[in-house]
Amino acid sequence: MPTIKDIAELANVSPATVSRVLNNSGYVSSAARKRVIEAIEKTNYVPSEHAKSLRTKKTQVIGVVMPRLSTETSSRVVHGIDKVLSAKGYQILLATSDLSPEKEIDQLRLLQSKQVEGIIFLATNVSENLQKELSELETPLVALGQDLPGVSTVLYDDYHAACDVVDWFLAKGHTKIGFIGVSAHDEAVGRKRRNGYQAQMNEAALPVEKSWMQEASFDIESGYEATRRMFKESTTTPTAIFAVTDRLAVGAMEYIKQAGMSIPEDVALAGIGASEIGKYVTPPLATVDYANEEAGMKATNLLLDHISNGDNSHKKFVMPYGLLARDSLG
Amino acid sequence: MPTIKDIAELANVSPATVSRVLNNSGYVSSAARKRVIEAIEKTNYVPSEHAKSLRTKKTQVIGVVMPRLSTETSSRVVHGIDKVLSAKGYQILLATSDLSPEKEIDQLRLLQSKQVEGIIFLATNVSENLQKELSELETPLVALGQDLPGVSTVLYDDYHAACDVVDWFLAKGHTKIGFIGVSAHDEAVGRKRRNGYQAQMNEAALPVEKSWMQEASFDIESGYEATRRMFKESTTTPTAIFAVTDRLAVGAMEYIKQAGMSIPEDVALAGIGASEIGKYVTPPLATVDYANEEAGMKATNLLLDHISNGDNSHKKFVMPYGLLARDSLG
DNA sequence: ATAAAATGTGGAATCGATTCCACACCAGTA
DNA sequence: TACTGGTGTGGAATCGATTCCACATTTTAT
Incomplete structure (x- = not known):
């Protein structure tokens, strides 16, 4: 690994001059510049960013x-x-x-x-x-x-996005709306989206059966399981489900289809995330585009x-x- | 930003000793070590990796x-x-x-x-x-x-994977097998997979109409377009299509469905990549898992x-x- | 012609760590 | 008592760049 010193010697100049060529700063005669550039090319010299950063405090x-x-x-x-x-x-x-x-x-x-x-x-x-x-x-x-x-x-805007999803369902006349969320340790996905759901259901004065709210992790499989639990545990089953991520929604979709129900006739469904997968499942998944x-x-x-x-x-x-x-x- | 020198002064030792504490090397009395550690904690000192790398040539x-x-x-x-x-x-x-x-x-x-x-x-x-x-x-x-x-x-193993996909179709009795590939500039995805397809078709002595081989880029939309072209341009239309990526296959699937044909009855389909999306489209997409x-x-x-x-x-x-x-x- | 400004160049300090070496001290041993 | 060897510590060189300063040389302005 050649250093700036090697280049300097090869080009018959001082390291200072090499540095000037490297950074296009200060005065360098075109003759010297030429010799330096040749030396650099000949040796495949690459300046050490560490030395540079140490001196300049810039790392890029x-x-x-x-x-x-x-x-x-x-x-x-x-x-x-x-x-x-x-x-x-x-x-x-x-x-x-x-x-x-x-x-x-x-x-x-x-x-x-x-x-x-x-x-x-x-x-x-x-x-x-x-x-x-x-x-x-x-x-x-x-x-x-x-x-x-x-x-x-x-x-x-997790809160309002969640509200809007619930509004979708309300506008279609749904009153029994299930929710698949994640742990409240996750402030944004876990808590805010849940708050949006609950606020909107409250606003509409709709009761929420306990089993309508399920907690899952982040994978498709977990959305499937949450939906299964929701249907098993509920006395009245929801006619719409809001999953806080598209992947969870796809999991829900799998369960619903396997249980012989159809989407959206028996159960309507929506997620959040605008993941590519949601676009190509059948039926295409309603979702919120977060512009990541x-x-x-x-x-x-x-x-x-x-x-x-x-x-x-x-x-x-x-x-x-x-x-x-x-x-x-x- | 404190440096090793600041710590040294605070702890009443030399930089050398601080370095020894930092790297657990050489001899350091427990009294000195204690003072150094305290100084480090008090100042929130973080050693500069640049200086370190410059000296040691290791960057991690x-x-x-x-x-x-x-x-x-x-x-x-x-x-x-x-x-x-x-x-x-x-x-x-x-x-x-x-x-x-x-x-x-x-x-x-x-x-x-x-x-x-x-x-x-x-x-x-x-x-x-x-x-x-x-x-x-x-x-x-x-x-x-x-x-x-x-x-x-x-x-x-792009070549053999492609061969195996074609074999799938051959085993099901297909003889008219279409291919959606990408530019041959991409040696692995573009050339090798195409070679596998062609070799296998040759082997089976099956003719390939020119329009059965389409070139696309890497997105779903492009797979859709390639499939459209394939069906428009062909005198005899394929009964099976091998797309070199799952995304292209999903695009193909979209076109086939929209054209009113059904999968796999009218057209069988397979991709490569084991992408998640392939698992949840309808019908689930046959594919090759590359263990990325x-x-x-x-x-x-x-x-x-x-x-x-x-x-x-x-x-x-x-x-x-x-x-x-x-x-x-x- | 002479002062002032512009151009070119190298020496040497510097950034913040590591590490070799020298030195001091204190055991234990011959 | 003198000598070894293990401990503990600091001084100073080093890594590879940048950059300030001093100095020399040329060009331009007055």
Whole structure:
């Protein structure tokens, strides 16, 4: 591995001059520049970013912390982030938290030690420790998807989206509406969407049988099971089901079909997420489009603003969402 | 941002001693160690990885270059990579090439300058320039999915998988089998799978009408269009279609349904990739499971071997695949 | 013609860690 | 008593770049 010194010797100049060529700064005669460039090409020289960062404090790297990579939502978000970042010459240092609160904090530290210039943080849990860590963090950070106090965040409008889904059903005349949610530890998906559902049912003065509200995890299989439980346990069975994610809804769809009922005639169905799968199941799944890619882009732009302007204000940005009424609605 | 010097002063020791505490190396009295640890905690000190890497040449970062992130295949692969890497304390520096050959090379250079300890490379194009770049690269590298000469690779068995898909149809008595492929610039998906199809049709002495072979890009919509063309242009229409990816197959499915034909009675269908979507469309799509996550893990382990053993041999590893015969087959 | 400004270049300090080496101290042993 | 060997510590070089400053040389302006 050649260093700047080797190039300097080869080109018969000082390291300082090589550096000037590298950075297009200061004065360099065209003769010297030519010799340096030749030396660089001959040796396949690549400057060490570490030495550079050590001196300049710039790394051109943004850290991204997310619970898991292998979901459609995540990859859309990362794609949005990458789109903005790669255009500006930044790279992504990826850190996954595996849904573990301690690991989220560890990763935050690790990224800090790697001197990333900013962090985009998709949290799931919002613990005490996490908030403490965040408040001590010097690196600019933007949260996405969960409302973290004291930091800039790009949020989805979970509450109103959930209300709108329930409204869909109400408008079709449904009164017995089931709900498949996830753990309330997840503030956004677990709590807010449930709140929206409950608020809307209350508003409409509709009673909700206990078994109509089921809790699942995040996979299709779990949506299937939740639906099975719902139908087994209910005295009056729902005529519509709102699942908080498309995957859960697809699971519900599987159960309903297997149980010999038809969608939307016997049971109407809707999810949230606008996942690709929902578009191609039969019937197509009504859902809410969260514009994940745009959210990723938005968060990145916000972060870059913080970095360049040294702007420390805490902005909250709520993403608009789109309603995709499809056949599963009736 | 405190540095090792600040800690040293606070703890009344030299930087050397702080370093010893940090790395658990050499002799440190328990009194000194205690003072150092306290100073670290008090100041929230995080050592600079840049300074460290500059000195030690170790970064604990692996670069991953891939064409795009927002596909199910990619995220499965990255997930596999991450699983192995995070267990060993490595991090992932992500670089996307956006399907552009020049960008693939740029990213390779950039990763090198960031001193990554190894690179996992998912290429699409296999150009001259790329091969030159790879041969000059000093960083250990493992390619995944495309056969690059002169480097270790983890490969999918595209040719035989394609043969097996055609065999499915042959076994069901189909003789008119259509094919939806992608550009031959993509060696693995474009060329090898097509070769498998053609070889098998030849073997069975079955004629292939020109319009039965259509070229598409990678999205569902494009599969739809390719199928439309196939049916419009053919004098005899196929009774079975092999699409080289599940997404293309789903597009084909859409067209076939919309044209009023039924699957598998009028047209049988199969894809490759075992994407989740294929499992939940109606009818479920027959496909080939490529074990992407395992491939990512395999590639990572191979890479780590190279790194730790300084092992420069070029291993080729072909992943086994699984056949998922589902209802779309008939 | 002479002062002032622009151009080119190298020396050396610097960033924040690690690590070799020298040195000091305190046992235990011959 | 003197010598070994294990402990504990700090000084200083080092990694590979950037950048300030000083200095030399040329060009331009007055």
